[in-house]
């Protein structure tokens with residue numbers, strides 16, 4: 001028994017939750033937030049700030065910078081210098097802003113698909129075109145296709161790449177060699193890499209991710225990294241994140257971009273939750289990882305035994321299960337809709353993450369064991385009724 005409770009359900013219905021705004025009989029296991037309350041250390045910090053009662057314009061203090069610096073130094077082996085850090089209200093606001101600033105209309109932005117669907121929006125909504133370099137999928141394992149990636153990088157219309165590290169939805173922690181190769185190719189072809197590392201703290205216990213900027217001087221020099229406490233500590237609604245840009249020329253551009261788009265200023269709680277998370281939340285995070293990866297194990301075993309027509313891709317990061325449904329012979333949009341209609345289970349169709357996700361479903365297992373059991377039974381029922 002740990003110090004923290006992940007088993008007691010929290011009723012999220014009627015709380016303006018995007019995820020839980022569903023019919024009474026439905027069970028949402030789609031959007032990437034967790035059903036757990038955030039760490040008590042963070043709740044206490046919010047309560048203290050709330051008690052103050054004045055919520056005028058906020059400003060960042062040295063403690064905000066130190067919280068990120070210490071966490072990345074201790075947990076991820078990356079020494080971030082204070083001046084590399086820029087506040088942003090979120091990773092997606094940063095990505096959109098960076099795309100707009102660093103490209104001209106109709107240029108191409110490289111993404112490795114299947115990938116987080118909102119990358120497509122950040123690219124298209126800002127006048128560019130996604131240039132997909134599909135990940136290689138073989139024997140249930142994903143890897144980067146460097147031959148293809150080099151071709152895409154060599155396209156003179158491609159000047160930016162958005163890397164997902166670790167990768168949502170396939171749950172992959174990229175290894176050092178792969179990241180180094182991305183850096184070398186990017187340097188060779190003049191491509192800037194934006195590394196989205198929002199899922200980096202949700203890794204299988206005992207294993208950490210590798211920050212792109214930590215891999216080599218090249219990776220450091222050609223990259224922009226987006227980080228945040230929001231995914232790991234379930235505080236996405238607080239809208240707080242940071243961008244790390246070691247290269248001073250690139251940094252100036254990013255700083256201008258975020259300021260022009262007015263996403264570089266914190267609300268009254270943005271700094272409070274960041275400090276509480278990184279300074280006091282480590283123990284909670286480690287227990288949460290144990291719980292979530294136990295959920296992943298339970299789900300994998302259940303699926304292998306009870307629903308052999310589908311296969312769970314084993315991931316070492318994120319609380320998002322990536323389910324290979326190619327054995328069902330039906331497209332994920334059809335399967336997800338049918339499962340929802342028959343059982344109320346709401347999972348995401350893989351097609352959302354690009355054409356390469358057509359025969360996959362994504363299922364969020366950051367929930368209590370009771371909810372997980374309910375979800376898995378519904379999944380089984382839904383698949384059997386197809």
Ligand SMILES: Cc1ncc(COP(=O)(O)O)c(C=O)c1O
Nearest residue numbers: 032090091092093116168196198
């Ligand atoms: C890879 C990735 N990036 C960014 C986000 C969202 O970031 P933010 O809420 O900070 O805009 C998500 C949310 O699921 C995500 O999975």
